[in-house]
Amino acid sequence: MGIIIVLVVVVIGRLSVFSETADDDYEDDGDDYLRRSNQLRMGLFVGLVILSLSALLAFGQSQTLSGDWPQWRGPNRTGISRERGLLKSWPAGGPKLVWKASHLGGGYGSVAVTGGRIYGAGYRGNYEDAWALEEKSGKGLWVTHIAIANTRVGSPEGTRSTPTVDGDRVYVMGVSGDLVCLSATNGKILWRKNMVRDFGGSVPQWGYSESPLVDGEKVIATPGGRQATLVALNKMTGALIWAARVPEGDDAQYSSCIVAEVGGIRQYVQFLQRGVVGVAARDGRFLWRYNRPANDTANCSTPIFSDGCVFAASSYNTGGGLVRLVPTGGGISAQEVYFTRQMRNHHGGMILVGGYLYGFDEGTLTCLNFKTRQVAWTHRSVGKGSLAYADGHLYARGESRGTVALVEATPSGYVEKGRFDQPDRSGKNAWSHPVIANGRLYLRDQDNLFAYDIKGG
Numbered sequence: 128m129g130i131i132i133v134l135v136v137v138v139i140g141r142l143s144v145f146s147e148t149a150d151d152d153y154e155d156d157g158d159d160y161l162r163r164s165n166q167l168r169m170g171l172f173v174g175l176v177i178l179s180l181s182a183l184l185a186f187g188q189s190q191t192l193s194g195d196w197p198q199w200r201g202p203n204r205t206g207i208s209r210e211r212g213l214l215k216s217w218p219a220g221g222p223k224l225v226w227k228a229s230h231l232g233g234g235y236g237s238v239a240v241t242g243g244r245i246y247g248a249g250y251r252g253n254y255e256d257a258w259a260l261e262e263k264s265g266k267g268l269w270v271t272h273i274a275i276a277n278t279r280v281g282s283p284e285g286t287r288s289t290p291t292v293d294g295d296r297v298y299v300m301g302v303s304g305d306l307v308c309l310s311a312t313n314g315k316i317l318w319r320k321n322m323v324r325d326f327g328g329s330v331p332q333w334g335y336s337e338s339p340l341v342d343g344e345k346v347i348a349t350p351g352g353r354q355a356t357l358v359a360l361n362k363m364t365g366a367l368i369w370a371a372r373v374p375e376g377d378d379a380q381y382s383s384c385i386v387a388e389v390g391g392i393r394q395y396v397q398f399l400q401r402g403v404v405g406v407a408a409r410d411g412r413f414l415w416r417y418n419r420p421a422n423d424t425a426n427c428s429t430p431i432f433s434d435g436c437v438f439a440a441s442s443y444n445t446g447g448g449l450v451r452l453v454p455t456g457g458g459i460s461a462q463e464v465y466f467t468r469q470m471r472n473h474h475g476g477m478i479l480v481g482g483y484l485y486g487f488d489e490g491t492l493t494c495l496n497f498k499t500r501q502v503a504w505t506h507r508s509v510g511k512g513s514l515a516y517a518d519g520h521l522y523a524r525g526e527s528r529g530t531v532a533l534v535e536a537t538p539s540g541y542v543e544k545g546r547f548d549q550p551d552r553s554g555k556n557a558w559s560h561p562v563i564a565n566g567r568l569y570l571r572d573q574d575n576l577f578a579y580d581i582k583g584g
Contacts, residue, residue: 133493136278140159157442173405175314195239196564197341198431199289199338201515201560204477208517208563214583215520221547225567229266232256233555233573234285240564241292244268244311247571253421255301257290257309262509262565269314271324274301280334281505282571284555287336287381291346293362300345302334306348308365318365326370327354328379335399336381340395342408347395351379357397357406363372371411377401381427381474387436390454396437398426405452405459412556415461419448431484433497442473442489450498467500469493475513476560481540487511492523494538507540508532515562520544522561522568529557529572551575 193209193413200206207246232249239246245260251556254536255274260267261279280302288300296317297309304322309315311413321336322328346362353376359368364498369402384397386408392407402418420426420439447470463469470488472479477486491510495501509532510526516522521534529549535542549557549570559571566582 138464143404151205153573161194163195163282181389190242193365194564194565195241195295196562197235197239198291199239199383200476200560201563204340204383204429205431206476206515206560207480210517210563211568212562213518213520214533215544216548217545221531222581223544224550224567224581225578226265227551227578228260228267228399228576229574231258231302231571231575231576234286234287235282235291235556235558236286236452236572237560238382238576239292239297239561239570240562240569241291241505242311245569245576246292246299246311247576248273248286248290248301250278250283252276255286255303255305257296257297257299257313257314260576261313265576271309271316272454273307273309273316273319274303275540277301277303277334277486279332281332282556283334288295289338291339291341293341296362298339298341300335300337300339300348302336303330304328304335304350306346306360308346308362318552320365320527321359322348322350322379326350326352326358328352331379331381333381335379336427337379337383339385339444340384341406342386342395345408347384349379349384349397349399351399356399356404357384357395359408359411369411370416371406371413373399373404373406374411374415375401375416376403381425382427384540385430385432387432387437389452389459392411392459392580394459396430396432398430398441400426403430403437403450405437406443406460414459415452417448417461417463419463419466420445423540425474425574428472428476428486431479432480433478436497438463438477438479438484438497440470440477440486442471444471446471447477448498459573463498464498468497469495469500469502469505473511474558475526478514478516478536480516480536485514485516485536487514489520492541492543493533496538503538503541506545508534508541509546513558514562515563517563522563524557524561526556526558529570531561531568531570540577549577 233252234249239381355370356373357371422443446468448466490511512525532546552574562569
């Protein structure tokens with residue numbers, strides 16, 4: 128912003144010099160010249176002001192603050208917020224409700240918060256819509272139809288995907304596999320691709336649920352199947368860059384990709400129908416797979432990557448496993464370190480903090496040592512639910528009642544610092560993950576979004 132202001136001042140200064148020179152050199156030409164000269168200067172000045180304001184607006188739109196949450200599971204897809212200075216305990220009844228936004232449409236996706244705006248998606252009547260709100264007030268800014276609402280899937284209330292915001296563009300995946308790129312400013316659709324029609328995928332039983340991954344100039348999505356298990360598209364145009372063909376031709380499930388780098392090989396890690404796989408970011412080349420965490424019903428939770436290792440887990444009496452990724456002459460070998468039945472994580476996600484993994488083992492909040500699988504503690508907490516982390520604390524949201532608890536993230540034991548029940552419950556499972564951004568906690572419950580002050584300012 129400072130650079131733009133300097134440019135405005137410099138150009139206006141140059142116009143002033145031009146004005147003085149012109150008046151001195153041509154003062155004998157009469158009033159007609161002066162009139163034309165003033166009109167020209169005024170036109171240039173107005174044009175400059177318009178250009179500068181446009182640049183300022185674009186600059187503001189594209190800026191990501193340190194406390195923003197611009198995509199699924201936060202800045203790095205880890206469920207961890209960079210926020211500091213948040214409340215260390217909550218009063219009775221929980222933190223203050225700042226605002227509530229309604230009529231957003233049904234859905235289980237959470238929200239992205241960046242650049243002073245909040246982005247989400249849901250079913251509104253017969254349509255699947257993407258939308259944007261003002262972060263400060265929850266006021267609606269725009270709504271765009273992205274697809275026809277698909278009610279032929281399990282739990283057909285609405286969108287599962289969380290939008291991904293990259294600069295002035297928003298990327299969201301619809302239940303029927305419509306990957307749509309929209310203008311963050313006004314919601315205009317810039318391009319679209321369909322996972323089934325364009326890449327030979329098939330709609331999973333509970334619908335396409337992944338949140339698109341933007342990495343550099345690419346956007347990554349998972350059609351599933353043998354033709355294009357994963358695809359990399361040009362994020363500006365939607366043009367196909369590569370299609371990864373995983374040998375087993377796994378169908379898409381309900382997880383979202385993460386980035387990992389081992390031995391100089393950048394890769395995308397995804398949890399598919401039969402297991403976790405890694406493909407090369409450069410060309411989609413298949414690298415490795417690990418099947419043990421998969422079940423035959425639904426693989427949902429996003430894998431965790433740390434220190435050359437990947438942890439993935441699922442529910443349905445399965446559990447989770449850790450593999451070490453070892454470079455092998457241009458390829459990667461996935462070597463199992465351990466498997467545990469004490470992290471049967473359904474779709475509430477897992478958080479890795481200080482060498483310990485936190486997540487719901489079915490209905491029990493569990494803390495275990497990431498390297499050894501040794502369990503530090505377990506607690507019923509809010510029952511089965513989802514997690515986010517900020518400033519030394521877990522934000523645990525129960526799926527049945529929508530209860531939210533503030534829990535210290537420590538392996539020493541379960542320490543709860545407050546809890547509250549979300550008002551105006553929809554009656555549906557509270558599957559949308561909590562979001563922490565710029566001093567606020569956001570809870571999506573179908574048609575409603577609640578914003579709570581967790582900074583106390």
